[in-house]
Each structure stands twice: as structure tokens, then as C-alpha cells.
Amino acid sequence: MSTVAPTGLSLGSLHVGTPVVLAPMAGITNAAYRRLCLEQTRAQGGDGVFVCEMITSRGLVEGDEHTRDMLVFDELETTRSVQLYGTDPVYVGKAAEILCAEYGVAHIDLNFGCPVPKVTRKGGGGALPWKRGLLAEILTAAVAAATPYDVPVTMKTRKGLDDDHLTYLDAGRIAQETGAAAIALHGRTVAQSYSGVADWEAIARLVEHVDIPVLGNGDIWEAADALRMVEQTGAAGVVVGRGCLGRPWLFRDLAAAFAGDEVATLPALGEVRDVMRRHAELLCRHMGEERGCKELRKHVSWYLKGFAAGGTLRRALALVTTLAELDVLLAELDPDEPFPAAELGTPRGRQGSPRARIALPEGWLDDTDGTGARLREDAGEPTGG
Numbered sequence: 001m002s003t004v005a006p007t008g009l010s011l012g013s014l015h016v017g018t019p020v021v022l023a024p025m026a027g028i029t030n031a032a033y034r035r036l037c038l039e040q041t042r043a044q045g046g047d048g049v050f051v052c053e054m055i056t057s058r059g060l061v062e063g064d065e066h067t068r069d070m071l072v073f074d075e076l077e078t079t080r081s082v083q084l085y086g087t088d089p090v091y092v093g094k095a096a097e098i099l100c101a102e103y104g105v106a107h108i109d110l111n112f113g114c115p116v117p118k119v120t121r122k123g124g125g126g127a128l129p130w131k132r133g134l135l136a137e138i139l140t141a142a143v144a145a146a147t148p149y150d151v152p153v154t155m156k157t158r159k160g161l162d163d164d165h166l167t168y169l170d171a172g173r174i175a176q177e178t179g180a181a182a183i184a185l186h187g188r189t190v191a192q193s194y195s196g197v198a199d200w201e202a203i204a205r206l207v208e209h210v211d212i213p214v215l216g217n218g219d220i221w222e223a224a225d226a227l228r229m230v231e232q233t234g235a236a237g238v239v240v241g242r243g244c245l246g247r248p249w250l251f252r253d254l255a256a257a258f259a260g261d262e263v264a265t266l267p268a269l270g271e272v273r274d275v276m277r278r279h280a281e282l283l284c285r286h287m288g289e290e291r292g293c294k295e296l297r298k299h300v301s302w303y304l305k306g307f308a309a310g311g312t313l314r315r316a317l318a319l320v321t322t323l324a325e326l327d328v329l330l331a332e333l334d335p336d337e338p339f340p341a342a343e344l345g346t347p348r349g350r351q352g353s354p355r356a357r358i359a360l361p362e363g364w365l366d367d368t369d370g371t372g373a374r375l376r377e378d379a380g381e382p383t384g385g
């Protein structure tokens, strides 16, 4: 187990200078948000992998308009990274080929962690690794399609279905055997959804179990947590999700931390306002003003978490329709209000409660292979991880 924090991250032939991955988050990690985080990282001289929202293999292969719309990249993104969802090796292979040939991606991640019942009920996301044979088939198809382009394929998963049906160690072995460049582990089971605390010991066990890089995921709220995770687990890098919601400057702190510096960005409300404005501007640039402003709305409460900004202003911001209106509202914020230090190190974003029962296809647990199974995959699965 390493005690020295890694200074970079290699996924196959792809190398980035900071061992930090922006977690794929449906509805969040679009081109605008990825650029916003990238700008923060670069401001600190850092780098990383910034993963696009999950897209479905079938949607991509069948030319679904919504899927294609999501595959937009910012000109600052020199390393295009996309997460694919899929349950059918043929579709996943074709989708991987399209991503490499038509979209010039530099990294493909496969989603085997989604806990959403609509997905697991069909055997997808976090349910799929239970079928070891099918998992191997899907990974093999993606790796075969991406290898001619020298594009690394990784997988992202959870510990298992629940504590009695763990899959992550087998998944790690299968990822390694099929040529995946790394495996990311969110230290929760599907049954836990986002509740409880991420199990970093499982990440350490996976590191011991495989030779490919393991990326640790779950409950990194501050840069210090990221350092602690790699120290405790030996992970090659970290995947950061909810901790950066309304706090894209976390990537600045992470870049500093992995470079051996200590930077804790504590923006006063005036600086938070400027970041919100920048976020809105990027969203509008990529999506047009109407959709961009609509997208920004969901971020308002995260940006203002812990600040004193009043309910009327918050509600108005959560209904904003134009940049001009946004400017008027942002001007009402007190720029000198200091960052609410009590928010540091605390969970943000969805937490939810554990599920008593996981939705699975009939007889799913009866065998652990699934080779040759062709599960029905919709073009537009609900997204999530």
C-alpha cells in the first residue's frame, strides 16, 4: 500500500498529471460543468479526467437525438472522457467504436454501478456484475472496439448488490483479465444507494486483489479526504462526485493537495457569485440561454448552501430564465459574506435511504454467469450511479 500520494494517473496510454477524476453525474457533468471544473484545476496548474454524463450504448448506436446532444465537448477539453451504459456486448462494442471513431474520445468508462430500480430491474448498472460471464463479454467487446484507437476502457462499480451479494472483487479480476485499464469502486452496495458511509476498506481490499489501477470513490468532501483515501487504500487516484456540487473550486484544492501544497479555497459570497455566473455563461454557451438558465437552477441551492441568502432570493434564482435576470438577482447577494466554514467536510447532494429490496430481473440471483444473455436495453435509460 502506498503512503505517498500519487502525482499523476495513467489509464493505459492516457496520462494526466493529477490523479483526480470528476465522477460522471447524470444531469450535472455536461460540457459546461466539466469546463468549469477544468478551469479550476488548471488555475492551480493541475489536470485530471472529467467524465461526461452517462450515455446509453443503444441510444448512441441508434442515433437517438438526445444521446447525440449529450455528446458535446468544450474546446478546452483535450481529453474527452465518456461513460457508457450498456447491457448488451454487441451494442456496447458498437457504441465504443462510434465514440472512438466519430467523437475522438480519449477514455471510455462503463457504468456498472447505477442503483436506480428502473435500471437494475433489467439487470443493468449495479446489478450487472452479478453475472460475471456477461460482465466479461461486455468488457471484452468494449476493449476490442477501443484498442485499435489506443483508447483505454475502465469500469465503475459498487461493492455489490448488498452485503450478502458482493461482486467487486470478481469484477476487479474480470476487468483485469479482459484488458480494462482501471476499475473505479464506489464503496457502497446497490442496496445502500447513497446512504451511510462509503467503505474505503473495500477499496483497499480491491487494490490488494488486482494489478490494474483502482480508483477510489465515495465521500470525498475536501481535498484532505482525497489524500486520506489514497493513503488508507493505496488507490491510484480518486473519483469525486457530490463533493464538488456547488463547489467546483474543490478541483483547485485537489490539484494543490496532490502537488504537495495545501490550498483550502474558502470563497466569500462575492466569489461564489462569480463562479455561479461563469457556470451560467458556460451553460448558455453550450445549450442556449433558455436551457442553460434552466440547468443552472438545480445548482443554486448547492452554491448557496450555508450562506445567509434569503428565501425570496433563492426562490427567484431557482426560477431564473435569462442571464440578464440572473445578474440582477446575483447583485442582491452580499459579496462580503464569508464562506460558511461549518459546511466544510459535510455531505452534500443526494444521500437517500437504503433500499429494503433491490429490483432485479426474475431469477437473477439463480446463477452468476449470464454468458450469452441479451438483456433488453432501452435507448433512454434513466441515468444515475
Ligand SMILES: Cc1cc2nc3c(=O)[nH]c(=O)nc-3n(C[C@H](O)[C@H](O)[C@H](O)COP(=O)(O)O)c2cc1C
Pocket: 023, 024, 025, 026, 027, 028, 053, 054, 083, 111, 112, 113, 114, 156, 186, 217, 218, 219, 220, 239, 240, 241, 242, 243, 349, 350, 383, 384, 385
Ligand atoms: C446526481 C448524480 C448523478 C450520478 N450519475 C451517475 C452516472 O451517470 N454514472 C455513474 O457511474 N455514477 C453516477 N453517480 C454516482 C457518482 O458518480 C459517484 O459514484 C457517487 O456520487 C459517489 O461518489 P461521491 O461520494 O463522491 O458523490 C451520480 C451521482 C449523483 C449524485
